[in-house]
Amino acid sequence: MHQNPLAYLVGLEGTALLRSFAGEHDRAFVEARIGEIRKLLDDETLAGADAAVDVDRVSTVDGYRIWSETYDGPNSAFDIDEPVVGDILDGIPEGVALDAACGTGRMTALLAGRGHRTVGVDSSADMLARARERVPGGEFRLGDLHRLPVADDAVDLVVCSLALTHVPELGPVIAEFARVLCPGGHLVISDIHPEWVARGSIPAVRLPDGRPARLDTYRHAVGDYLRAALAVGLQVRRCEEPGGRSAEPADPPRQPTTDMGPWEDWPWSLMDLVPEATAAANAGVPVEIIWHFQG
Numbered sequence: 001m002h003q004n005p006l007a008y009l010v011g012l013e014g015t016a017l018l019r020s021f022a023g024e025h026d027r028a029f030v031e032a033r034i035g036e037i038r039k040l041l042d043d044e045t046l047a048g049a050d051a052a053v054d055v056d057r058v059s060t061v062d063g064y065r066i067w068s069e070t071y072d073g074p075n076s077a078f079d080i081d082e083p084v085v086g087d088i089l090d091g092i093p094e095g096v097a098l099d100a101a102c103g104t105g106r107m108t109a110l111l112a113g114r115g116h117r118t119v120g121v122d123s124s125a126d127m128l129a130r131a132r133e134r135v136p137g138g139e140f141r142l143g144d145l146h147r148l149p150v151a152d153d154a155v156d157l158v159v160c161s162l163a164l165t166h167v168p169e170l171g172p173v174i175a176e177f178a179r180v181l182c183p184g185g186h187l188v189i190s191d192i193h194p195e196w197v198a199r200g201s202i203p204a205v206r207l208p209d210g211r212p213a214r215l216d217t218y219r220h221a222v223g224d225y226l227r228a229a230l231a232v233g234l235q236v237r238r239c240e241e242p243g244g245r246s247a248e249p250a251d252p253p254r255q256p257t258t259d260m261g262p263w264e265d266w267p268w269s270l271m272d273l274v275p276e277a278t279a280a281a282n283a284g285v286p287v288e289i290i291w292h293f294q295g
């Protein structure tokens with residue numbers, strides 16, 4: 001992957017301009033954006049050949065080996081899905097619950113707290129080690145979403161949070177969820193919204209030798225989840241797209257910074273260079289998608 005901060009910034013400006021073309025902003029806004037693009041193109045810090053980086057892709061097993069060390073630090077994605085997933089779980093009776101791609105056991109803990117007998121599966125031994133510490137009463141198994149180490153019809157509930165963005169095709173994995181669910185069982189999914197993946201929401205890690213890398217990540221359209229679930233006989237109970245930011249301009253307006261911040265690890269730090277374009281480009285765009293299906 002080639003990542004160029006100038007491309008990212010011009011992309012934000014361009015997305016804001018597309019929304020202007022759809023009638024969301026006035027002439028002064030359009031002229032401000034075009035003026036800002038000119039300044040960005042003239043900025044020697046951004047134009048230098050070494051401003052851009054070539055980034056390796058890493059498998060989720062290798063990537064989560066690194067990320068497992070800091071994964072449970074503050075993460076705004078957790079604040080977005082937990083209230084909605086929690087609300088869905090409150091309406092589901094206790095039973096045997098599978099936390100598929102359980103990671104460090106964030107959802108397993110929510111399930112155990114609601115009285116479920118929990119089984120967590122993940123392909124990262126490093127993430128699982130943390131889950132075992134977090135939920136000592138849970139059962140955890142190393143395994144892959146495409147071949148869950150769980151018998152047919154064995155669970156009443158499957159939860160899969162923030163993991164399907166790592167699989168290339170949803171169909172085989174959702175079919176696997178349907179296989180392990182008993183008749184009438186529930187499936188609750190949270191995932192990074194395709195609009196947000198398209199804006200560059202791809203987990204970043206530093207390899208042991210210091211090079212920046214990105215985890216294998218795929219963008220699934222909203223309809224892809226639906227088609228995969230309907231194909232295996234699941235019914236939709238609920239769909240939410242939380243996390244959209246307000247379209248209201250900041251008051252007072254946020255002033256652009258000139259510091260690119262640690263963008264090779266955290267591309268969002270670039271947004272502070274063009275705050276008005278960022279607010280317009282991302283206004284109302286959901287960050288996550290959450291589904292409740294039932295067999």
Ligand SMILES: C[S@@+](CC[C@H](N)C(=O)[O-])C[C@H]1O[C@@H](n2cnc3c(N)ncnc32)[C@H](O)[C@@H]1O
Binds near residue numbers: 060100103106122146
């Ligand atoms: C962003 S973390 C989410 C962890 C946890 N579900 C949560 O919401 O905090 C993604 C997890 O998916 C796991 N994962 C990715 N692809 C997988 C696969 N094919 N099979 C099993 N686990 C997988 C990773 O190892 C990682 O623990």
